[in-house]
Amino acid sequence: MHGGPMSRTDVAQGYGSTAITITLTEDDLDPYITHASTRRWLTGPGLPGDSALLTFEELRRAGLRTVADSLGDPGPLAEELRDQLVIGALWGPDGGEAESILLDGETGEIATTYFFHDRPDLMETGPLAPSIETLTRFTETTDELTHLRGQFASYEGRRGPKTAAEASRRLLAVFESETDGEVPPFWKAAALIRPLALVAGPGTTSGLTLDIPARLLDQEFGHGTVARFEEVDFPATLTHEPTRRFLRETGLPEDAFLFHLDTDVPLPTLTEFYEDAPTEELPPRADQLIRLGYLLEDNSLVVDGATGEILTWSEPEGTLAPLNTDVSTLAFTLWLLHREKTIDADLSGELTAEAYDQLATTMLQTLSSVDPTGRAARTAGGGHPHYWTEAFQDEAGGVL
DSSP, X not given: OOOSOOSEEEEEEETTEEEEEXXXXXXXXXXXXXXXXXXXXXXTTOEESOOSXXXXXXXXXXXXXXXXXXXXXXXXXXXXXHTOEEEEEEEOTTSSEEEEEEEOTTTOOEEEEOOOSSOGGGOOEEEEESSHHHHHHHHHHHHHHHHTOGGGGGGTTOOSHHHHHHHHHHHHHHXXXXXXXXOOHHHHHHHHHGGGGXXXXXXXTTSSSEEOOTTHHHXXXXXXXXXXXXXGGSOTTOOOHHHHHHHHHTOEESEETTEEEOOSSSOOBHHHHTSSSOOSOOOTTGGGEEEEEEETTTEEEEEETTTOOEEEEETTTTEEEEEESSHHHXXXXXXXXXHHHHHHHHTTTHHHHHOHHHHHHXXXXXXXXXXXXXXXXXXXXXXXXXXXXXXXTOTTTTOO
């Protein structure tokens, strides 16, 4: 077992910008890696030290080590897993490290696995990339899309469904070109989901976080399924004009997955909603919180009439928690969830069946790129769970 940390960490020009790279020496590679092109890559260009997709911090911390070494006493570990090298991890839905990244020192192939220290016999691998060079290139290209740099720099300032579809085709073509068309689920999710953040632009005209394209919700949910409100429907405490305008002109889907809009107008404040069925305790300023509808599990979805912030009110728990920055990012979230389910259905459930956690991470990172509410809730710690973050991770509930 190699006991030392990485031999060299360099600051170099690469991966679309000035970046930290991790490289090894020839001595670091022996006796683990015999694959010639993998040896050349790890001692030459090296690995990105920072990415929104994955991390090689494991390699920096511990150096090269096998799965068997990592487990200590591997017991009934599958033979083909024993000598695989643990070099990093994918980021998980909660922002921590999730599946480990494995390198085959003889073939150069890259795979992922979950470590089950108590049941190594349950450990299985999934494909990630045919080589370390391809993994680096795929990571670089996806980061370029996220930051609209490199080959995606021309997308800066461009928004809308056509722009998102074009970016998706471009990213998928990169992945297909180096995998003989058999794109691993992780990269397929990246190509089909991440570009969806380009659908809505910054809110330069709406006064909200996003400018939602006209008819986007109607096209996604179907004609006649998006409700728009009139002035008479709003309580006096809804004073946030951009929210009023959005509800009048753009509207919200009446019956989206996980969300059901109140169509019994006028929209009530929480105080008014509970007048006929008093609850023990309402949140502060309940008369300024307007109920738009409800989520599953007895959660009311409300908008702060003064600020436009979207929150959830859990009656059973008596808690009020942030959900979305405003009604524009709420609409985007509902649209994103519906689009994902349509995409996965077109793939016969491939993404949810083969890579649910990877898909959940992709969805949450895509949502966070336009609305940081969930990320802020995780960073704050000790607060109430963020509804979308919890829901997207709920594989048993089949949310995605």
